[in-house]
Amino acid sequence: MKGKCAIWFIFMLLCMLFLAACSGDGGAKTDKAEEESGGASEEGTKGEKEATANEEQVLVFGRGGDSVSLDFASVSDGESLRVTENIYESLLDYDKESFEVVPGLAHDWEVSDDGLRYTFFLEEGVTFHDGTPFNAEAVKVNFERWADPEHTYAFADEGYAYPLYGSMFGGYKGDEAHNIKEINIVNDYEVEFVLNAPQGPFLQNMAMSYFAMTSPTALEKYGSTINENPVGTGPFKFVSWSKNDQIVLEKNANYHKEGLPKLDQIIFEVIPENSARLIALRSGEVDIIDGINPDDAASIESEEGLDLYVRGENNIGFLGMNVEKEPLNDKLVRQAINYAVDTDAIVEALYAGYATTAANLIPPNYLGYNDELEPYAHDVEQAKELLAEAGYADGFEMDLWVMPVSRPYMPDPETVAEIVQSNLQEIGITTNIVREEWAPYLEKTGKGEQDLYLLGWSGSNGDPDYFFDSLLHGDSIGGENRSFFQNDEVDKLIDQAGAEIDQDKRAALYKQVQTILHEEVPGVNIVHSTPLVAAKNKVKNFIPHPSTSDPLEEVEIATE
Structure with missing residues (x-):
């Protein structure tokens, strides 16, 4: 009946010469x-x-x-940022087609010779959607609410947290590694950030959507419901x-x-x-x-x-492993899973040439990419030998959590899960598929309820620190480090790279990180896609x- 109605409707439009309006x-x-x-x-x-x-x-x-939320700094999912990108603005911005830093709410900036002081000169005459003036005080309020869990607008008692702030700026107020020492209001349209140590990607971070400006008046008015009542510039x-x-x-x-x-x-x-x-x-x-x-x-x-x-190409799609859970706490088991999963087959079957098989966590065009490392080969016999060496010759059973949504790095997670499940069955590992809605999926994997899980990461600032620090630094456990992976040497190298201004030295440090991760394998790097x-x-x-x-x-x- 619907088809007949549609035909009749189109016919009438043609007769009335209003086809252009259809x-x-x-x-x-x-x-x-x-x-x-x-x-x-x-x-x-x-x-x-x-x-x-x-x-x-x-x-x-x-x-x-x-x-998940329209309070951008409290979440990391791309679907939240897709919306908030158009409601809010940060002090700096990115070029339309790249991660080159350009002016945002700050029309200019200066950096001291020692790399410890950043002064931002703000646009004048800008107002938030509720009429509140944008000024240096608003900048300070926003950064202090992310940095200080005790701040009135942190809403920690309502379950809010700001994991990306902690990752990008070394922690929170009171933490030894927290890198923003102080924020000084020079005048209404000039604000100074003083750092404890130089930070290579500081300007890149300041342009991120996570660190955009919310109206202080709206924070006062809406409180913890700001996540459903966004007010930006x-x-x-x-x-x-x-x-x-x-x-x-x-x-x-x-x-x-x-x-x-x-x-x-x-x-x-x-x-x-x-x-x-x-x-x-x-x-x-x-x-x-x-x-x-x-x-x-x-x-x-x-x-x-x-x-x-x-x-x-700016992402990674991966099979994560909760390394706190047995038997995934055994490196040999993790290596066996890497040999078992046929990543080439996944890329060939599902991406139609719009992707490359991933050897490392960061995409090939990123600073410090280690091109000496190759993806794990699909080798069932090697996988079985490693399982036997770890004491699991007869295999075992575990859960495999599957994203309920298509993501840029994995447009068809269900089929990826089926391939992974079949691959693991070949070496005696039985996987039970677990499905959750998107918000609970992120919440529960963040708490560590999963064994294996499918997920990924899209770069938000064009810098390798955003991948390594967010996903695999020990301090990010409880945030984006859903593998619960902690390696003191990796943490030290990531910290050194983040504090290094010399880009060649940073690149060398990140290459060392990738070499260790290739051995420790807290997950299976599957794909870098071009969405x-x-x-x-x-x-x-x-x-x-x-x-x-x-x-x-x-x-x-x-x-x-």
Whole structure:
């Protein structure tokens, strides 16, 4: 019946010569609207959306999972940052297509000769979405709430934590390694950061989305519910959040960059299945999607009306191991699993040429990449020998946790899990698949409930420190170090590299880290992907950023 209605509707539009107004909306979105409205007609819902599209610049972004929180510094998932990137701004920013540091809320900066003092000169006349002036005091409030668990706006009693702050700046207030000694307000538009020791990636870190500015007034007003009431200085203002459905943003009419943003509204819509997202794009329900199955790339590229975008290689997809749990606490068992998992087969089967097999945690284009190391070969006999040497000749049973969402580094985690499960069965390891919703998945793996788990990491600042310090430093256990891996030598090398200003020396230190990790193997490095994005060709000025958090202030919808 629905098909007949759609044909009749199109016929009527043709007869009335209004074909140009038809955007092709329908399918899953219309069904959902009918269900939630108690039976609104397909034609009525579609007509309302088309009228809105004609009157306003509205972009619908289809994505695989919901945000975990809109308090950006308290989370690390890409789906949260995808949204907050467009609500908030940091003191510094990145170039549109790379991680080159450019001005943000600070239009300029100075660094002392000893590398211990950074002075930022702030843009004047900028206001938060609630009208609160942006100034040096706001900068200090934001950084102090992340640094001090006792701060009024840290909301530690409500379970908030800021793991990426701890990773990027050496810990928290009171910690010996915490590197931000003090923050001094020089005047309303000048703020000075004093460090305890030089820090190689300090400016890179200051441009990260995790360290953007929230309105102090909003922190006072909303308290711990700031995660659902974001107030920044960015090009778009928060409107609403329907969990596991959509987040709506609207144009910030008082944005400090003249002529921007060009869109009136952005709708981030959750469509979990990759194939369903592509159908929604083709039908006109959404305008842009990520999480493309690589096998669909060729057809998208050749399809009239669609554009295919390829992000830069900037991630790692891996099989993590909780090394605190037996028998994964035995290095021989971990090495056996590395030999058992056929990473080449996974990359060949699932990425259609848009990926490379990973030898190291960091991508090949990163500072300090160790190109002398090779991925573990798929060698079943070697894996069995190592298991026998470890005392597990008859194998064992354990859980394998699988992400419920498509991610840029792993668009099809279910199939990856099936391949891993089959590979491990060959050497006598039986795995039980465990599935959780996205937020509980991150929470529970952070607490260490898992044995094996699939996950990954996309670079947010273009620096190797973000990978090594966040994922495998002992101080990051309880945060992003879900492998619970701790190695004193690795920690020391990471700390030395983070404090080193000379980039050649930093590179040498990171190469040493990778050599140790190749032996200790706290996980199986599977893949570095070049993620795909597809959009209707009416979407203009979209530039996919390698971080996967795309600024959308310059995007617009072409009108016919």
